Amino acid sequence: MVRIASGQGFWGDWLEAPVRQVEGGAIDYLMMDYLAEVTMSIMQKQRARNPDLGYATDFVPLMERLLPLLVRNGVRVIANAGGVNPRACATAVCDRARELGLGGGGRGRGRGRVKIGVVTGDDILERLPDLLAAGHSLANMDTGEPLEAVLGLVQSANAYLGAWPLVAGLRLGANVLITGRVTDTGLTLAPMIHEFGWAKDDWNKLAAGTVAGHINECGAQSSGGNCMYQWERIPGMDDPGYPIIEASADGSFTVTKHAGTGGRVSIPSVTEQLLYEMGDPENYITPDCIADFTTISLSKAGKDRVRVSGVRGRAATDSLKVSVSYSYGYKAVGTLVYAWPDAVKKAKRADRILRTRLERLGLTFEEILTELVGVDATHGRLAGKPDPEIAEVQLRVAVRARDAAPVERFSREIAPLILNGPPSVTGFAGGRPKVEEIVAYWPALIPRTEVQSSVEIIEV
Amino acid sequence: METKKKTKKVQLVKLAHARSGDKGDTANVGLIALKPEFYPLLAKQVTAARVARHFRGLIRGGVERYELPNLNSLNFLLHGALGGGGTISLKTDAQGKVFSTALLRMEIAVPRGLRV
Numbered sequence A: 001m002v003r004i005a006s007g008q009g010f011w012g013d014w015l016e017a018p019v020r021q022v023e024g025g026a027i028d029y030l031m032m033d034y035l036a037e038v039t040m041s042i043m044q045k046q047r048a049r050n051p052d053l054g055y056a057t058d059f060v061p062l063m064e065r066l067l068p069l070l071v072r073n074g075v076r077v078i079a080n081a082g083g084v085n086p087r088a089c090a091t092a093v094c095d096r097a098r099e100l101g102l103g104g105g106g107r108g109r110g111r112g113r114v115k116i117g118v119v120t121g122d123d124i125l126e127r128l129p130d131l132l133a134a135g136h137s138l139a140n141m142d143t144g145e146p147l148e149a150v151l152g153l154v155q156s157a158n159a160y161l162g163a164w165p166l167v168a169g170l171r172l173g174a175n176v177l178i179t180g181r182v183t184d185t186g187l188t189l190a191p192m193i194h195e196f197g198w199a200k201d202d203w204n205k206l207a208a209g210t211v212a213g214h215i216n217e218c219g220a221q222s223s224g225g226n227c228m229y230q231w232e233r234i235p236g237m238d239d240p241g242y243p244i245i246e247a248s249a250d251g252s253f254t255v256t257k258h259a260g261t262g263g264r265v266s267i268p269s270v271t272e273q274l275l276y277e278m279g280d281p282e283n284y285i286t287p288d289c290i291a292d293f294t295t296i297s298l299s300k301a302g303k304d305r306v307r308v309s310g311v312r313g314r315a316a317t318d319s320l321k322v323s324v325s326y327s328y329g330y331k332a333v334g335t336l337v338y339a340w341p342d343a344v345k346k347a348k349r350a351d352r353i354l355r356t357r358l359e360r361l362g363l364t365f366e367e368i369l370t371e372l373v374g375v376d377a378t379h380g381r382l383a384g385k386p387d388p389e390i391a392e393v394q395l396r397v398a399v400r401a402r403d404a405a406p407v408e409r410f411s412r413e414i415a416p417l418i419l420n421g422p423p424s425v426t427g428f429a430g431g432r433p434k435v436e437e438i439v440a441y442w443p444a445l446i447p448r449t450e451v452q453s454s455v456e457i458i459e460v
Numbered sequence B: 001m002e003t004k005k006k007t008k009k010v011q012l013v014k015l016a017h018a019r020s021g022d023k024g025d026t027a028n029v030g031l032i033a034l035k036p037e038f039y040p041l042l043a044k045q046v047t048a049a050r051v052a053r054h055f056r057g058l059i060r061g062g063v064e065r066y067e068l069p070n071l072n073s074l075n076f077l078l079h080g081a082l083g084g085g086g087t088i089s090l091k092t093d094a095q096g097k098v099f100s101t102a103l104l105r106m107e108i109a110v111p112r113g114l115r116v
Helices: A016-023 A039-049 A059-073 A086-099 A125-133 A147-153 A164-171 A186-196 A203-216 A267-275 A343-360 A404-411 A416-420 B036-045 B048-054 B099-103
Strands: A002-008 A029-032 A076-079 A115-120 A154-159 A176-179 A244-247 A253-256 A290-292 A297-300 A306-309 A312-314 A319-339 A367-373 A392-401 A436-447 A454-459 B007-011 B016-023 B026-033 B063-068 B073-078 B107-111
Touching (some): A002 A186, A002 A203, A016 A059, A039 A154, A039 A319, A039 A436, A059 A076, A059 A086, A059 A176, A076 A164, A076 A186, A086 A115, A125 A147, A147 A154, A147 A436, A154 A436, A164 A186, A186 A244, A203 A244, A203 A253, A203 A267, A203 A306, A203 A312, A267 A297, A319 A343, A319 A404, A343 A392, A392 A404, B016 B099, B026 B036, B036 B107, B048 B063, B048 B073
Parallel strands (some): A002 A029, A076 A176, A115 A176
Antiparallel strands (some): A002 A244, A115 A454, A154 A319, A290 A312, A297 A306, A319 A436, B007 B107, B026 B073, B063 B073
């Protein structure tokens, strides 16, 4: 049995979670997912300004805090914290390991026993012109538009690697394996392949490990966090246990969490996570296999234990998904709060005044969106008619344009409404709306044969 | 009416829980029966067409439905639901996180004697 613990569901997740996973009981692997689709473009910008950046910087102090214990307990870490610069991330972790006396020349208990693995090959930004010239259109999977249309605006381009390059890193003995764009599921599947020696075409087992990865990839979202089922009765959410997969060689596994932690692992909590961001459940496509989520069987196996079995899979496709980010335009969001009486009427009037002024200024936007928070922002007309006696309403107006200028001008039109618009308005403490650059996401496919990954080990 | 009605209207929130997420400009809603015996009712009545009607005006594209009887669940894809999706969207709920509860507002007819 191999225990694979989830420590982060995204860059910005609870900093205490990975520490608690390592300190709270026995585990073999700690996986951490840092990369949302937008994250890569943020990192790309950071690397453009400083060639030593472009990764999840939080990972380095975390490793500093955890490395001695990881070494002592023999826990191995797999994280896609490397972003667009996995080598720089690995170097920074190596430096900290040496400072901790874990290097070859050190005197610490774990000296010379730390190997940092780096997986690269996902970054295809510089190869884009060649790939297009070779006839790969990298067409947008949603719209069909060829990448050529936005090529000059592209900021990052990464193929999603699967579990196998990570398996190679584990075989080389990495204690800490740092990757760039790797599928979230691959981070959990890789140690299973490594420990159990699964074959490249053992599709049912690879699919089972992929399902385990889907359960692990969003942190506490499978162990009681954001769980709608009896949410008020989920205990100890000030200290939720993050999920741990106890995997068996036959592909079946149990989802659990450390004893004494809060949260809840139940069939409803796991089912909610299984359906999260689900497309066609019979065709959950990854670089490693196609998993069929309609074959999953869940059963209760004790308190905070759910057994998962029966997963079936099929052969992987010939393509890898590519995530391209490109500069799209600008947006800003302005908000004001209107109080009783007639809060809704006042907010609507302010919106009309604002729109008239924007029009008079001759500003053009791709979109202007008005929402009344407390009335219709999340459920639209399904929320029904608002209570006429409602205590307050937040007017939220958002605009988007390809050019910065109209968005800049919009950001100056909110505050004046406080003194020259409808009465009993407040809530402008945040100041002028921030103009944000929009970096948009462009999903595409590329033949698998065009992407070569590699692994290197850095001895500390 | 002569005969007494054999059914009653119940909001889905009494019959199911749900989670939603995004893929580009598409929101997904996973609808999970609170009890296994509720699943056939959901499968029969919460059709793609019914969900499309429920969200009319709120989404720009169509609705697809997938069945996961093994999890007593249905999965819906609501296309054109997120104002462009991702970083382009101006919506508060740009990632479609609470389309789940918006679906739970729907009412369906269940047998009068059903305990919910």
